[in-house]
Amino acid sequence: MPADLNPIDKAKFVAAKRATEFVETGMKVGLGTGSTAAWMVRCLGERIREEGLRVVGVPTSSRTAELARQVGVPITTLDEAKWLDLTIDGADEFDPNLALIKGGGAALLQEKIVATASDQMIVIADAAKEVAQLGAFPLPVEVIPFGWQTTKALIEETLVSLDVLSRECSLRMNGAKPLMTDESNYIVDLHLKRIGNPRQLALVLNQIPGVVENGLFIDICDIVVIGHGDGRVTVRDINAGSESDDFVEFKPSDNIFADME
Numbered sequence: 001m002p003a004d005l006n007p008i009d010k011a012k013f014v015a016a017k018r019a020t021e022f023v024e025t026g027m028k029v030g031l032g033t034g035s036t037a038a039w040m041v042r043c044l045g046e047r048i049r050e051e052g053l054r055v056v057g058v059p060t061s062s063r064t065a066e067l068a069r070q071v072g073v074p075i076t077t078l079d080e081a082k083w084l085d086l087t088i089d090g091a092d093e094f095d096p097n098l099a100l101i102k103g104g105g106a107a108l109l110q111e112k113i114v115a116t117a118s119d120q121m122i123v124i125a126d127a128a129k130e131v132a133q134l135g136a137f138p139l140p141v142e143v144i145p146f147g148w149q150t151t152k153a154l155i156e157e158t159l160v161s162l163d164v165l166s167r168e169c170s171l172r173m174n175g176a177k178p179l180m181t182d183e184s185n186y187i188v189d190l191h192l193k194r195i196g197n198p199r200q201l202a203l204v205l206n207q208i209p210g211v212v213e214n215g216l217f218i219d220i221c222d223i224v225v226i227g228h229g230d231g232r233v234t235v236r237d238i239n240a241g242s243e244s245d246d247f248v249e250f251k252p253s254d255n256i257f258a259d260m261e
């Protein structure tokens with residue numbers, strides 16, 4: 001077991017742990033992807049073992065599916081579950097309206113499908129992910145491999161016309177080869193100026209032939225749980241217009257690190 005976590009991982013852990021308190025027995029839960037979502041899956045596994053919580057998860061990536069199996073979270077497919085009570089996922093950036101940039105872990109397509117098929121989406125993030133305006137984090141766009149260079153050129157043309165392009169878009173690589181998503185697509189990362197109108201950009205991008213989905217999540221996230229390195233957690237609910245702070249005890253059990261050994 002790691003002796004201790006660095007402040008960022010601690011912040012991710014406490015956000016994840018606090019968010020799992022929203023999960024009740026009998027729920028169908030979308031399981032996000034990424035390092036913060038991985039803590040949430042581990043914390044859910046712990047609640048299943050220790051409290052007998054009964055849930056079924058729908059993973060948003062093959063990586064999350066593997067972790068869920070390892071830590072004892074039962075999983076099913078979205079087609080089987082059809083509609084979910086809750087999705088808990090990480091984000092690369094969130095703004096004051098809880099618009100998000102996601103896809104740093106290349107799972108944005110399944111993440112958007114699963115979150116949209118949920119009554120509620122909770123984002124878990126360390127405080128560094130909060131921004132006044134989206135756009136510092138490169139915006140991931142999933143494209144089909146066929147003609148990807150043409151698609152990329154069309155994306156850049158569109159970004160120039162909207163005056164948001166900062167520099168040339170890049171194809172995400174995995175070593176010497178293009179990174180392949182779980183759906184066998186590519187990811188093009190868009191390097192942008194700050195995004196003035198994320199809703200417009202999301203719509204325009206998805207109209208370009210070859211684009212499968214973009215990493216802007218607009219009007220999908222309901223609650224953000226923000227973790228801080230000292231164990232403080234802020235819960236912001238956009239629909240209720242509320243915000244509250246509390247502390248989550250940082251006491252991960254030895255078991256929770258089992259999959260990391």
Ligand SMILES: O=C(CO)[C@H](O)[C@H](O)COP(=O)(O)O
Pocket residue numbers: 032033034035036037089090091092101102103104105106107108111
């Ligand atoms: O969108 C995602 C994966 O596609 C992740 O949720 C996002 O990249 C945040 O990851 P992390 O929690 O590791 O910072």
